[in-house]
Amino acid sequence: xxxxxxxxxxxxxxxxxxxxxxxxxxxxxxxxxxxxxxxxxxxxxxxxxxxxxxxxxxxxxxxxxxxxxxxxxxxxxxxxxxxxxxxxxxxxxxxxxxxxxxxxxxxxxxxxxxxxxxxxxxxxxxxxxxxxxxxxxxxxxxxxxxxxxxxxxxxxxxxxxxxxxxxxxxxxxxxxxxxxxxxxxxxxxxxxxxxxxxxxxxxxxxxxxxxxxxxxxxxxxxxxxxxxxxxxxxxxxxxxxxxxxxxxxxxxxxxxxxxxxxxxxxxxxxxxxxxxxxxxxxxxxxxxxxxxxxxxxxxxxxxxxxxxxxxxxxxxxxxxxxxxxxxxxxxxxxxxxxxxxxxxxxxxxxxxxxxxxxxxxxxxxxxxxxx
Amino acid sequence: xxxxxxxxxxxxxxxxxxxxxxxxxxxxxxxxxxxxxxxxxxxxxxxxxxxxxxxxxxxxxxxxxxxxxxxxxxxxxxxxxxxxxxxxxxxxxxxxxxxxxxxxxxxxxxxxxxxxxxxxxxxxxxxxxxxxxxxxxxxxxxxxxxxxxxxxxxxxxxxxxxxxxxxxxxxxxxxxxxxxxxxxxxxxxxxxxxxxxxxxxxxxxxxxxxxxxxxxxxxxxxxxxxxxxxxxxxxxxxxxxxxxxxxxxxxxxxxxxxxxxxxxxxxxxxxxxxxxxxxxxxxxxxxxxxxxxxxxxxxxxxxxxxxxxxxxxxxxxxxxxxxxxxxxxxxxxxxxxxxxxxxxxxxxxxxxxxxxxxxxxxxxxxxxxxxxxxxxxxxxxxxxxxxxxxxxxxxxxxxxxxxxxxxxxxxxxxxxxxxxxxxxxxxxxxxxxxxxxxxxxxxxxxxxxxxxxxxxxxxxxxxxxxxxxxxxxxxxxxxxxxxxxxxxxxxxxxxxxxxxxxxxxxxxxxxxxxxx
Numbered sequence: 001x002x003x004x005x006x007x008x009x010x011x012x013x014x015x016x017x018x019x020x021x022x023x024x025x026x027x028x029x030x031x032x033x034x035x036x037x038x039x040x041x042x043x044x045x046x047x048x049x050x051x052x053x054x055x056x057x058x059x060x061x062x063x064x065x066x067x068x069x070x071x072x073x074x075x076x077x078x079x080x081x082x083x084x085x086x087x088x089x090x091x092x093x094x095x096x097x098x099x100x101x102x103x104x105x106x107x108x109x110x111x112x113x114x115x116x117x118x119x120x121x122x123x124x125x126x127x128x129x130x131x132x133x134x135x136x137x138x139x140x141x142x143x144x145x146x147x148x149x150x151x152x153x154x155x156x157x158x159x160x161x162x163x164x165x166x167x168x169x170x171x172x173x174x175x176x177x178x179x180x181x182x183x184x185x186x187x188x189x190x191x192x193x194x195x196x197x198x199x200x201x202x203x204x205x206x207x208x209x210x211x212x213x214x215x216x217x218x219x220x221x222x223x224x225x226x227x228x229x230x231x232x233x234x235x236x237x238x239x240x241x242x243x244x245x246x247x248x249x250x251x252x253x254x255x256x257x258x259x260x261x262x263x264x265x266x267x268x269x270x271x272x273x274x275x276x277x278x279x280x281x282x283x284x285x286x287x288x289x290x291x292x293x294x295x296x297x298x299x300x301x302x303x304x305x306x307x308x309x310x311x312x313x314x315x316x317x318x319x320x321x322x323x324x325x326x327x328x329x330x331x332x333x334x335x336x337x338x339x340x341x342x343x344x345x346x347x348x349x350x351x352x353x354x355x356x357x358x359x360x361x362x363x364x365x366x367x368x369x370x371x
Numbered sequence: 372x373x374x375x376x377x378x379x380x381x382x383x384x385x386x387x388x389x390x391x392x393x394x395x396x397x398x399x400x401x402x403x404x405x406x407x408x409x410x411x412x413x414x415x416x417x418x419x420x421x422x423x424x425x426x427x428x429x430x431x432x433x434x435x436x437x438x439x440x441x442x443x444x445x446x447x448x449x450x451x452x453x454x455x456x457x458x459x460x461x462x463x464x465x466x467x468x469x470x471x472x473x474x475x476x477x478x479x480x481x482x483x484x485x486x487x488x489x490x491x492x493x494x495x496x497x498x499x500x501x502x503x504x505x506x507x508x509x510x511x512x513x514x515x516x517x518x519x520x521x522x523x524x525x526x527x528x529x530x531x532x533x534x535x536x537x538x539x540x541x542x543x544x545x546x547x548x549x550x551x552x553x554x555x556x557x558x559x560x561x562x563x564x565x566x567x568x569x570x571x572x573x574x575x576x577x578x579x580x581x582x583x584x585x586x587x588x589x590x591x592x593x594x595x596x597x598x599x600x601x602x603x604x605x606x607x608x609x610x611x612x613x614x615x616x617x618x619x620x621x622x623x624x625x626x627x628x629x630x631x632x633x634x635x636x637x638x639x640x641x642x643x644x645x646x647x648x649x650x651x652x653x654x655x656x657x658x659x660x661x662x663x664x665x666x667x668x669x670x671x672x673x674x675x676x677x678x679x680x681x682x683x684x685x686x687x688x689x690x691x692x693x694x695x696x697x698x699x700x701x702x703x704x705x706x707x708x709x710x711x712x713x714x715x716x717x718x719x720x721x722x723x724x725x726x727x728x729x730x731x732x733x734x735x736x737x738x739x740x741x742x743x744x745x746x747x748x749x750x751x752x753x754x755x756x757x758x759x760x761x762x763x764x765x766x767x768x769x770x771x772x773x774x775x776x777x778x779x780x781x782x783x784x785x786x787x788x789x790x791x792x793x794x795x796x797x798x799x800x801x802x803x804x805x806x807x808x809x810x811x812x813x814x815x816x817x818x819x820x821x822x823x824x825x826x827x828x829x830x831x832x833x834x835x836x837x838x839x840x841x842x843x844x845x846x847x848x849x850x851x852x853x854x855x856x857x858x859x860x861x862x863x864x865x866x867x868x869x870x871x872x873x874x875x876x877x878x879x880x881x882x883x884x885x886x887x
Contacts, residue, residue, distance in 0.1 A: 035549055035686045068636040072644065124839060132836045142649055144553055146686065177783075184775035185833065254633055302631040303550070304671050305681040305689060305726075309748060311585055311718045345379025346856065352375065353860065 034148040034189045037298040038141060039064045039074045042123060044155030044164045046080035046115075051094075051235040052226050054082040056154045056196055056242040058104040059096045063249040064150065065108070067297030075126055075141055077113035079155075079165055089233060096238050096246060112139050120170045127151075127178045129187065145186035150194070150295045154242065157197030159220055160205075176206040183209040190283070192295040196241045198223040201277040213260065213283040213290070217241035217267070218274035225273050240272045252292050254299060260287040387786075388793035394800050395777045398770050403763065406813040407521045409513060480516060482741045485751045488516045519739060520752040522759045530764040550685035551729035554764045556827060557598040557650040558728075560586075561688075562720070563642060564711075565609040568661030572695060573706045576657070578603045581713035585721060589748040593728070595819060596754075596761055602645070611658065612637035615667055624660070624667045626692075631669070631682050634690065653727055654688030655720045657711070665696035681719045689723035691716060721748050730757055758819050765822035766806050772829040773799055786838055795832035799825050 041064070043057040061076055083094050083105045094105040113122060125131050126141050143149055155162055161169040182188055193214040195203050200216030207214065217224040217239065226236035227243045238246075244267040252258055264278050264287070280287050293299050481489040490512060529548040552558065562582070566574050582601055590599045611634050615624040626634075644652050660667040669677045669692060683689035693716060699707045730753050742750070773796060780786055802825035809818035 033549070035684075068633075070636065070640045072639070121839060125836070128839075129834050130836050130838060131834075137644060137647075137649060140649060144651075144686075146549060181775075181779065184779070185772065254636075298636055300632045300635045300684045300687065301549075302628070302635075302682050302684050303546075304628060304669065304677050305679045305683050305691075305719060305723055306677075307722050308679045308681075309718045309721045309725075310743070311714045311721065343382070345375075345382040348382070349375050349379060 035146040039150040042077040059246045069298040071110045079118040154196040172206045214279040222274040387788040399774045404811040530760040562603040564605045565658045571662035576711040585717040656690040666694035769825040769829040799828035
């Protein structure tokens with residue numbers, strides 16, 4: 001009897017405390033100002049020994065999906081396929097922890113840009129929205145002015161640049177300009193930029209658009225180090241910063257109240273060897289009021305529908321069905337126009353030079369043979 | 372050098388078609404003038420004949436509002452007073468009548484389904500008053516009606532929120548602007564039936580008929596605002612992501628409003644979408660609970676049942692829970708055939724659709740009684756209101772797009788501007804100018820049409836795939852490219868020039884020596 005009463009009392013206490021939280025909910029509706037979440041996760045390096053970069057990206061992908069962002073709102077770009085690589089002793093898996101505890105490749109991975117499609121051009125096109133009309137919906141970033149976007153980049157980088165595919169690079173100025181264009185077109189409400197490369201802090205130095213928050217795994221002049229090699233697979237599995245980031249995110253669930261200040265504490269110098277940095281001066285809200293789930297998860301705002309329309313009598317009128325999109329707009333194929341440009345000025349000069357030298361050495365009498 | 376250098380310069384410069392930059396700069400200082408026409412009709416017996424003669428025929432009222440200091444709006448209201456029968460024009464009508472036509476005692480204004488508002492005349496009016504007092508009595512009431520039925524300062528500010536980032540005003544307007552979809556040339560509406568328990572329930576819904584009967588009239592009326600395309604699907608074994616709690620007092624399962632936010636995400640992964648278009652999607656889900664969890668009710672924060680049993684998410688869509696346990700008894704043979712009552716379902720979905728499209732305004736001020744919307748689901752003045760805010764929103768968005776595009780192209784001198792982009796920009800600029808002119812005169816349909824053309828052209832120009840500034844060449848890289856090519860060539864030229872100069876000097880010295 002007493003036990004039941006005690007249980008009822010605790011239940012009552014629980015209910016009242018939950019009720020107290022509910023009263024603060026209306027404020028939360030307006031504090032973040034976003035209605036949907038997007039994520040752009042990019043791994044920029046290829047080759048088997050860069051296994052850890054693919055594992056980094058896939059572990060962030062896994063956390064983001066677990067916290068609620070659907071595949072239709074995630075643009076995942078992986079420069080190489082590690083799971084089906086010939087050198088992978090455990091095919092169809094990508095592990096993020098030694099002893100193969102966590103397979104981040106799973107059976108529900110949707111890669112939008114793969115292999116050689118991951119280029120600087122495609123990345124900038126996705127961000128600014130300047131994609132050719134034939135691009136499918138899953139490859140587009142269809143965000144609006146109420147979207148919070150998470151952008152995660154990993155790979156090899158240096159002071160002011162990030163290397164793509166071992167052949168090209170994106171500079172911090174280009175990235176800042178791309179974000180400014182996104183702001184001009186109001187393609188985001190708030191943007192969280194995380195980069196895990198060597199000298200990563202240089203990539204966010206040049207940002208100048210509002211509502212950006214940036215985190216990097218290392219400062220300028222420092223290298224980001226990898227976590228641990230796995231002897232069975234033979235390569236390093238994860239980078240340190242993302243490893244501890246994944247550990248931190250595994251504790252977050254969709255209704256968690258952890259905020260950005262906790263994220264800044266992830267991977268201190270003792271664990272990471274490099275010094276993670278962050279930049280919040282362009283962010284209008286206080287980072288302590290921004291929840292982790294504002295960017296990593298997708299907590300929907302919900303309103304109860306209070307009104308209904310009384311439709312008891314069907315209307316006896318016939319209307320034509322709404323027109324579907326005309327076929328010409330669905331299959332948009334405009335032939336590529338290649339304009340003929342006159343030869344480059346340099347080539348012209350070179351040929352003129354060669355001709356002059358030729359006629360100087362062999363004399364002008366040969367001219368009449370040509371013309 | 373004389374031939375080569377200009378030739379080289381001409382052939383290495385990037386092709387940039389001409390853009391109307393001066394007109395674009397003009398547009399950035401946007402001055403919008405919105406005018407709404409109102410006809411004021413006095414019913415018989417409300418105004419004495421002497422007052423009738425004194426009331427002016429037209430009166431214009433200006434109101435200037437500044438939004439963020441950068442943009443001015445004048446709301447011009449033409450008040451034309453005539454004493455005649457009602458006719459079917461497109462402008463608003465405010466009809467003043469005596470008290471006995473009103474049924475409810477404390478109601479002052481009745482807003483009808485088309486464009487008419489019935490206002491109760493005050494008792495003071497019946498006594499002979501001077502003209503100024505008459506007008507002073509009329510004007511604020513007409514202004515109030517206009518704010519409800521056409522546009523108000525908050526509506527226009529919300530529509531311009533793309534251009535000016537407003538600091539939080541009142542909460543309702545923010546919720547409205549967050550809830551409604553942004554103006555877009557097309558929308559996709561998807562109706563989904565979620566059946567988690569096909570073994571118990573075999574559901575039949577006449578979605579095509581219901582859409583044609585209930586939803587299509589609304590969409591046809593909104594055809595001038597946007598194109599709509601409708602899909603429907605049925606999903607089997609689609610569960611809610613949340614476990615409902617059993618409430619023994621109601622002997623039913625309940626979903627608390629806090630857990631509703633987590634319902635949408637697991638389901639959204641399984642909803643498809645049209646891969647061909649990039650239009651925003653409105654999802655309407657009808658969830659029929661499985662036999663073990665029936666009936667299922669949604670409770671609001673005060674633990675009370677929600678009559679519609681539905682909820683919606685801003686800029687996403689709505690979900691309704693439809694209980695079918697009442698259709699069969701406990702001894703029924705499973706699976707049971709159930710015909711869903713589409714009228715009830717569509718009533719809820721229609722209400723949610725109105726909210727999400729921005730048709731439903733926030734609650735009317737006190738003393739106003741709004742007639743229920745007609746068979747179309749949309750009153751004429753609600754459509755006008757939507758058209759006002761859409762036109763302003765389109766104009767603001769198109770202006771921002773064009774000005775930022777011009778700024779971008781000016782800043783980065785290396786981008787190639789093709790002819791088609793220049794064409795789109797010019798047509799966007801002309802459409803914008805026309806739209807602003809039409810807004811000034813109050814031709815709402817033309818203003819909306821021009822603003823839509825402006826938005827289409829500006830978006831096409833801004834998002835053209837050829838405008839990628841990958842040609843980011845810092846100056847030191849340019850030097851690094853050209854120096855190894857030109858330096859070896861320049862060395863013999865420089866040496867020969869030096870030789871010529873020294874020869875000339877020597878000759879001059881010889882001449883000098885000869886002269887001496």
